[in-house]
Amino acid sequence: MNSIIICTIIVILAPFIGGLVYGIERKVKARMQHRVGPPILQPFYDFMKLVDKRAMIVHSAHAFLGIMHFIALWFAVAVLIFGGDFILVIYLHLMATALLIIAGYSTRSVFSHLGSNRLAISALAYEPVLILIAISVYLTTGSFEISSIFSMSTPLIAKMPLAFVALLLILPIKLKKSPFDVAEAHQEITGGAEIEYSGIFFEFLYTAKWLDYVFCYVLVYLFAANNVWLGLGLVAATFLYINALDNSTARVDYKQMLKFSMYVALPIAFINLLLTILK
Amino acid sequence: MKLSGYRKKSPWILHYNAGSCNGCDIEILACLCPKYDVERFGLINTGNPKQSDILLITGPVTKRSRERLVEIYAQMPEPKVVIACGSCASTGGVFRPMYNIEGGVDQVIPVDVYVPGCACRPEQIIDGVVTALGILEQKTKEIEKSHILHVAPLEEDGQVNRRHMAGTIKK
Numbered sequence: 001m002n003s004i005i006i007c008t009i010i011v012i013l014a015p016f017i018g019g020l021v022y023g024i025e026r027k028v029k030a031r032m033q034h035r036v037g038p039p040i041l042q043p044f045y046d047f048m049k050l051v052d053k054r055a056m057i058v059h060s061a062h063a064f065l066g067i068m069h070f071i072a073l074w075f076a077v078a079v080l081i082f083g084g085d086f087i088l089v090i091y092l093h094l095m096a097t098a099l100l101i102i103a104g105y106s107t108r109s110v111f112s113h114l115g116s117n118r119l120a121i122s123a124l125a126y127e128p129v130l131i132l133i134a135i136s137v138y139l140t141t142g143s144f145e146i147s148s149i150f151s152m153s154t155p156l157i158a159k160m161p162l163a164f165v166a167l168l169l170i171l172p173i174k175l176k177k178s179p180f181d182v183a184e185a186h187q188e189i190t191g192g193a194e195i196e197y198s199g200i201f202f203e204f205l206y207t208a209k210w211l212d213y214v215f216c217y218v219l220v221y222l223f224a225a226n227n228v229w230l231g232l233g234l235v236a237a238t239f240l241y242i243n244a245l246d247n248s249t250a251r252v253d254y255k256q257m258l259k260f261s262m263y264v265a266l267p268i269a270f271i272n273l274l275l276t277i278l279k
Numbered sequence: 280m281k282l283s284g285y286r287k288k289s290p291w292i293l294h295y296n297a298g299s300c301n302g303c304d305i306e307i308l309a310c311l312c313p314k315y316d317v318e319r320f321g322l323i324n325t326g327n328p329k330q331s332d333i334l335l336i337t338g339p340v341t342k343r344s345r346e347r348l349v350e351i352y353a354q355m356p357e358p359k360v361v362i363a364c365g366s367c368a369s370t371g372g373v374f375r376p377m378y379n380i381e382g383g384v385d386q387v388i389p390v391d392v393y394v395p396g397c398a399c400r401p402e403q404i405i406d407g408v409v410t411a412l413g414i415l416e417q418k419t420k421e422i423e424k425s426h427i428l429h430v431a432p433l434e435e436d437g438q439v440n441r442r443h444m445a446g447t448i449k450k
């Protein structure tokens with residue numbers, strides 16, 4: 001009963017937690033570049049400003065798909081935190097991405113189309129690896145339920161370290177971080193699929209980005225689910241790793257990203273799967 | 280709750296080069312670099328007119344860039360401010376008498392802040408942005424509704440002639 005209340009609170013506060021993570025990230029990134037950086041509450045200032053802007057929409061379906069993207073992502077985070085089905089979580093996350101891809105195609109902007117193409121390709125790059133990780137978890141714990149990970153005696157990272165390596169390799173693609181930020185690519189296609197959103201409708205995409213942080217870091221936390229301090233340490237290390245990588249690398253093109261995912265991340269996840277079967 | 284106070288805390292910038300010699304552009308980029316680091320005020324160079332609040336324009340308006348400038352200005356949701364960066368953007372500068380130049384930015388769209396200098400220094404640009412933020416806070420959403428055309432838009436080959444439309448806004 002107690003854990004359900006805690007889970008509910010975390011799910012309701014998920015956008016706020018994600019916003020804080022994003023604020024800290026901007027600060028950490030600035031410090032890495034020897035800059036002062038914006039205040040930690042900066043994402044919330046942006047949020048309040050965007051409420052006040054005049055709302056301009058391309059057409060109603062476009063705006064609606066943006067809102068649904070946010071809601072689907074929140075559902076994915078909720079199922080993940082409540083310890084639901086791993087496959088369902090991956091499916092809901094994919095659905096959120098698919099809604100954004102459709103929204104990008106629904107406008108006439110070329111940049112929007114390019115962004116949608118690239119979003120689809122990055123989904124193709126990380127989704128198989130996630131599925132393989134889910135299957136490995138199933139073979140280790142005997143259940144697709146995420147709550148079964150919490151009841152294990154040893155942390156997941158000790159049983160399948162290669163799966164964690166594979167997750168680390170695809171996280172920059174999921175979070176749209178350099179070197180795999182082809183889907184967003186601000187200097188190239190100025191945001192991709194989100195380019196036509198403005199005002200309060202862009203708010204949903206902006207907040208969905210925060211939810212993505214929560215989603216990814218909870219995935220990382222699952223690898224040490226039964227040990228709170230180990231879990232938090234893993235999350236902090238991953239956070240630093242992603243920001244250092246983002247600051248130190250240049251963008252690769254989508255073909256290189258796909259090749260990297262298919263020839264490096266996917267085989268690692270696959271070897272992990274084989275090792276789990278052999279155990 | 281008063282939301283207009285938050286405009287000051289997260290100004291997102293759109294930078295448009297209307298025909299500049301690149302001097303002012305480099306100074307704007309210098310503002311974003313670690314030495315001046317304008318991101319500490321929450322400023323982001325978005326490059327997307329639909330999500331930005333401040334339009335930074337460099338260079339004199341050439342005949343070709345005018346319609347793009349007007350279109351970008353129209354695509355920005357209110358409230359918004361326009362900053363003319365550099366002598367050329369303010370008045371036309373040394374390019375003023377040339378055959379392909381329309382003059383300063385204020386010949387085409389309303390300008391809120393003029394930042395002089397050839398090229399304008401990063402300190403001056405930051406000062407201009409801070410002044411613009413004061414203006415941005417004062418603005419209401421109603422102040423800058425879309426302009427009413429005084430002349431019916433000219434149609435050519437089944438399309439509205441944007442160049443002609445830009446000229447009618449000027450009057």
